Amino acid sequence: MQPESVLRAAVVIVSDRSARGERADAVGPVLVERLRADGYELGGARIVPDGADSVEAALRAEIAAGARLILTSGGTGIGPHDRTPEGTRQVLAHELPGIAEALRRTGAEHVPTAVLSRGLAGVADQPGTGGVLIVNLPGSPGGARDGIEVVLPVARHAIAQLDGGDHDPGHGAGHDGDRDSDAARHDRHVGGRAPVHGHAPRPEEADHRTGGDHPRGGEHPHAGDQPDAGGSMGEHPHAEDGSAAR
Template sequence: MDLETAPLRAAVVIVSDRSARGERADAVGPVLVERLRGAAFTVEDAAIVSDGVDTVGAAIGSAVAAGARLVVTSGGTGLGPRDHTPEGTAPLLEQQIPGIPEALRRAGAERVPTAVLSRGLAGIAAQPGTGGALVVNLPGSPGGASDGLELVLALAPHVIAQLDGGDH
């Protein structure tokens, strides 16, 4: 990221019924937020929402409307009956970027074979006044989310520069 310009805004959305109800502390959000801050993004504390198409879509939409150029979600990408993060994300994406979730699954599978079961998406959400915002669904596990963010941080500055008209 070009540190001569104003820091880009990012947002973290944690998707967890138990954390949203206060039954379990969120262990993933604080880690992702600190990593994003360390990468020179401006980011508030993670938003925690319950599983569901509408809750996920509303949280991502709110983050994009507030100016986040990068939105990462964690949780709700598996095969469980309440895992609907991809379904809440998909309607917001004008363009999908299949290579990002493919790379996340491939890297995760090197450590945990079940990583290939993630249904997470990545793509570009429209954002007035900009070229758009990068949205990436990360796994819900602390290790998977942290490892996945490493890949996202390697790509996000280039993606956002391209969205803003930069060269390939």
């Protein structure tokens, strides 16, 4: 298994115009910089034209080069040239639908058309390792920026799991092996009282845990207050992802 500090990553930008040199790639540098900041080793972004074959070839090349995490951007919409999911599916051994669903959910908080994204996430086989995590991100700078923040918190844990590592109690809450550590964290959060399994909290306990001020019904306390980061999930300023930009 590779040490975390030397995990390789790769970025594949899918855009006809950028591939032809008609438009500068604004997304690749954003993703590359963020991955490097998170400790991944990678070169510049690979730019390919739209199409299943070009995407598949680029992914296979990056897998052969040793990347353990590959992020694509662009071509995930419903337009006539959007075929990134088709190319990605050709190299996946199995899909991880939870990541793709989380990306769409995050995008829909900003732009309703994010639900039209057909982006995939999954694992591809790689000789000598447990596999490669591949995730399709939107084509806009804002969408890609939002999307990578969904991926990074789980990427290293996923790669470690692929390589046969133990479940990390700091990740994957809800796994049977993590219940004790989850309970301990919750105990600290509620002021030292250990929760009793199967016992619903009394009203006064619930008020103590939430402070009485958090919105109910699963709302995010800052929902609707996020500033515009220059785009969001599912949008592409040039409609190459099949959705409209703000």
